[in-house]
Amino acid sequence: MRVLLVDNDVQAVTTTQRALKSTGAVLEHVETGEEAFQLAKRYDYDALVMDLILPDTDGYEVIRRLRWSSVGVPILVLSSLTRPQAKVKAFSLGADDFLARPFDDAELGARIQALVRRSKGLSHSRIGLGSTVLDMDSNIVTVHGKTVHLTEKEYRILELLFLRSGSIVAKESFLNHLYGGNDEPDIKIIDVFVCKLRRKLSQAGAGDVITTVWGRGYIVRDVGAATHALGRAMPPDLSSQGVALV
Numbered sequence: 001m002r003v004l005l006v007d008n009d010v011q012a013v014t015t016t017q018r019a020l021k022s023t024g025a026v027l028e029h030v031e032t033g034e035e036a037f038q039l040a041k042r043y044d045y046d047a048l049v050m051d052l053i054l055p056d057t058d059g060y061e062v063i064r065r066l067r068w069s070s071v072g073v074p075i076l077v078l079s080s081l082t083r084p085q086a087k088v089k090a091f092s093l094g095a096d097d098f099l100a101r102p103f104d105d106a107e108l109g110a111r112i113q114a115l116v117r118r119s120k121g122l123s124h125s126r127i128g129l130g131s132t133v134l135d136m137d138s139n140i141v142t143v144h145g146k147t148v149h150l151t152e153k154e155y156r157i158l159e160l161l162f163l164r165s166g167s168i169v170a171k172e173s174f175l176n177h178l179y180g181g182n183d184e185p186d187i188k189i190i191d192v193f194v195c196k197l198r199r200k201l202s203q204a205g206a207g208d209v210i211t212t213v214w215g216r217g218y219i220v221r222d223v224g225a226a227t228h229a230l231g232r233a234m235p236p237d238l239s240s241q242g243v244a245l246v
Helices: 011-020 035-042 059-070 083-095 105-119 152-163 171-179 189-203
Strands: 002-006 026-030 047-050 076-080 097-100 126-129 132-134 140-143 146-148 210-213 219-220
Touching: 002 011, 002 035, 011 026, 011 105, 026 035, 035 059, 035 076, 047 105, 059 076, 059 083, 076 083, 076 105, 083 097, 097 105, 105 210, 126 152, 132 152, 152 171, 152 189, 152 219, 171 189, 171 219, 189 210
Parallel strands: 002 026, 002 047, 047 076, 076 097
Antiparallel strands: 126 132, 132 140, 140 146, 210 219
């Protein structure tokens, strides 16, 4: 799960980062609305968490511009403005959730995870492909009910593949998902990660879950399983691609 945090209050940022990192989120932080707008247009974030009071504009304007530009990233407003009018205005402009400060860390984490699941068309926190099950709440992968011990990078790669099941994921997308444009290594590192991930899944009895599409990237699919559409990054018809929710 990749989250963009938009806030310029140092103390508030520290508190929010702590809460979001406890969910296993890959977190990026910017201080201005313009930075948030440009990044959200360019990159595929799973969620945007934003204060309403920003140094260059207000959060309402950022929400309006994003929705006007057809950027569908789920937006959670995190603000000390608690009056009903503030919430109504945020929702009317296109925000998906609103949480007032001070907040409980666990509640913020739960709201973000629920928001991301809904945006992907998932009503549950677990995605199953054959014998392999990925739990997005606990960041645990099991095969035939037994835990497969993955590194953080390996888990993030599998998470992205599962969320985009039935679609080819380019190596550049993996780099962006793992590093967010910061100090990205050579793209060949993705092949290394996938190779190790495949080996672990195979040893656990999952078979060859990940398929290489030469010159384009990787894909996972489970032919014959029940399918659910997985949100804005997915093609419109996934009815034959086989994603089972468990």
